Amino acid sequence: MRLVFLHSSDTHGFLLPTDYQNKDDYDAPFSLSRVSSTIKAEKAKYGADNVIVTDSGDCLQGSPLASYTHASDVDDYDNLHTFTEAYNEVGYDARCLGNHDFNFGQDYLAYYVEHNEAPMLNDNVLDAETDTPAFGQEYTIVERNGIKVGLLGITTQYIPHWEPKENVAGLKFVSAYEKIKHFAKILRPQVDVLAVLYHGGFESDPVTGEATEPHRGENEGYKILTEIPEVDVFLTGHQHRRLNVVTKNTAIVQPGYRGEAIGEVILDIDDNTKKIKNMSAELVDTKDYDPDPEIVKIVKNLDQNTQKWLDQPIATLSEPAPIEDAMKGRLEGAPFINLLQQMQIWFTDADVSATAVMSEKAKGFGKEVTMRDVLLNYPYANQLCRVRLTGKELRHIIEHSAGFLEKTADGEIKFLDRWIKPKPLLYHFDVFYPVEYEADLSKPSGKRLTKLTLNGKPIEDDQIYHLAVNNYRAMGGGFYPEYSMDKIEFTLDKDYVQMFTEYLTKNQVKVDTKKNYRFF
Template identity: 35%
Template sequence: MSYKLIYAVEWSCAIMAVEEMKLVILETSDIHGNMIPINYANNEKTKNGISKIASIIKEERSSNKNIILIDNGDMLQGTPLTYYYAKVDKRDKNPIIDVLNFLKYDAAVIGNHEFNYGMDILNSSIKQSNFPWISANILNEDTSKPIFGKPYIIKKFQNGLRVGVLGLTTKYIPNWENSDIIKGISFEDVVKTAEKWIGILKEKEKVDLVVVSYHGGFERDLDTGKPTESLTGENQAYELCIKVKGIDVLLTGHQHRFIENKYVNGVLVLQPGNAANAIGRVEVNLKMHNNVWKVIDKKSKLVYCEKRESQVEIENIVKDIEKDTQNWLDKCMGNINGDMTVKDYMNIRTKDNALIEFINKVQMDSASVDISNTALFDNKSTGFPSKVTMRDIVSNYVYPNTLKVIRIKGNDIKEALEKSASYFANYDGKSIKVNPRFTTPKPQHYNYDMWEGIDYEINISKPAGKRITKLDYKGSPLDMKKEYDVVMNNYRAGGGGNYSMFKGKPVIKDIPIDMSELIANYILSRGTINADVDGNWKVVHD
């Protein structure tokens, strides 16, 4: 074989080597501080955690050289460890960011819960990160530019492939977050923002592939396009797929859903659940044609970490703060005289009970008002044992909510009660069931409120919207036109959960202290709490 022939063969092989390639995109989302596999309520081992996800990331990197690793938001808040760092013992470095740095994330998207601990925590976490936080639609009101820096990243590969990853965040944050925390920040519509920046990615940056990482979910059924919730703008993933041209892959989150290998209008979509139960994996196969990379096929799947080993490197990063968190969690706050435990979740939600009455009493005491509402957030709460520790408090009140007192009319209270009453399915004459709209596609038990300070009955034999058959205040029917001051958490006070009757109402008092701290202080100051029930409400049926 001649030298020229050998050279030609080698050159041909070199061309073939770059004609086709496989790109892998890995997505985590809604991790909510779950670093290690542990249930803080009882310290039992769990099947989830970033330390287990890390083994999947390591495996992918060992078998694929073209990888992008993205976190889609809601990483910094959600466990006692994150609360302890933010509220009790703030150290020089956020351990969550230390973990993300170790795993070499390429970028992270700002989630709505990133704001929960305030801008100081968020800004210091961003500064500590070895990767950019991207969100193109969260703007500085003064400059109209992305407030956290980059709206997107460009990932370049040796074979010339250029991948653009655009970050977007649900625009609904002002409806949940305390206004003082997000002062000076605007949250723009994600569809309009995507149209603008994808144009830039295509025309100016000359990317070959567009990936959108959106901390938001789907507002419509992926197959039929029919609305699955009120179209408030909280979730616009379906709209992004339909209205915005040029998206190849859409990474989503926020709804805690497990979605894999689905397509909407030709866009490959993915959502990897929550609490580090799984990591989303996208595989895109490309081929060079006329010096342009073309997508041959694309697919996605969820890789669950249930059977993976927890990586000791991650455990070591959080070891010190984990130990301190555990000591703090076991600190006794006081005693309960009586029964304040949870045995039956439906029973808790169908008649007045000691746990919910206690939470409402804490809220009323903190706000100095006599009407309050709260919710049993999920079906994991165990209630308070006879000796209450911080572990019990943060396990039962899982969100870093603060309180607001808003001034509303009696008619608003009735409308809110009817909204809560829709939590129950139409009574079939046999058993009380939950309306599927509160369980599918995402459990929303936190959107069923229970009130103290008023007397009411919910009759689930009646049609939705006409179920409040009794509504009294201090022994007389509630005046529909009169104004009342009501305390509730900041999420609900802003209209969160589609409680639009509360949105925009006058804020009489803002109590910027986390509820878990208010509960702890209430118990500490009294020593012993009586598990009282005044029976002011119940669910009935004909």
């Protein structure tokens, strides 16, 4: 017989085919509505009795509609209920949690989990007191045509490094590898096929084994793949990669970002022995499928209210603060980047600010600033921290950022391939303000800074400086040196929409347009 897995991940609340840049454009080649149509078509093709439908998280945060859903549910969860119903319409058989599903707190997440019609599988986010799943259940067994399929669900253990303390209070995050190793031995004897839903990726190339990032525990996919042979099917997410491969007797998929594709794993199973004879892994692009009219109907009012919310004016600037191109802005600076840094310093009274360009489509602000402008330029639900560092530690951090770059033989300055492939990671590349710094890219990484001054004075190794930076970075995101929890002086209980609104309305902001850093 044939057994088919259809898998989505990292839809990030993009329920309809729009990125909300243009309020009249609903033709984007992604969305949960396209995922739903794709899955329903593939189900009809293979027969529902032969199909298992799964998702590996990051649904609650990421799109403007997701932001509106959270912002508008002050007294009740009416909009979250609608949002959840859209996911129920897809017809999932099992799901797991993603790291961004914790962004809006545990009560919000608990409501979402409770109102999901599919089992939420969770082996490694535990109640700290009882060591039992804090949300959902440990596993489920699904039967298709006499074939018993065990499903396990895990997420990255790194969530406490990114979330504010209140979002993870009372929770214990355990290694995904350790939990799958434990449960695989329990579940495998009970089933014919074992599949793992993992909101996590691969720390090494799944085929060659070559390390693709530091092995710090965020992504444990390669270790699970190579050391837990009981796993037949590996349904992954988190890294936003497009991945479909069969290696080490395991079929692996990861279907990109925002519902651009679904992963499809096909197992040919012997009718008598119930052993897997053959397996394949493919990605099916959703752009070729019309949005599911049922999801469009469910979220119509929520989407219309989102569009009205996005057009709310926040403030009027004395002059625009653009960023003409995200890549150019990273390398040369831009008024919008400076404005963001100015705001971070205003809220924290820090000496120095650090930020990344958070969106490849960032265009900065015109003179009139709306909610849409803020969310399209800064789509993440981060909070702002102030971090206490010595000058030496600050230098190490800036040197690390300069290590992202190289200068080619023809003089072009570009990012190293490992920050572009297999997944772009340029949201890890921070620039700093108002320090003036220069980096000679011909020098070895870690020894590139030829200038580092603040207010005309060199940064002193033993002097204490205060750095404004988002909580994701301050808590260890991005593999930077020197950051640690004990260096965080405080975290603001505001998101970036709230901060921009307050900063721009309470101040006559003069946008700093000077360039303060140079790579050569």
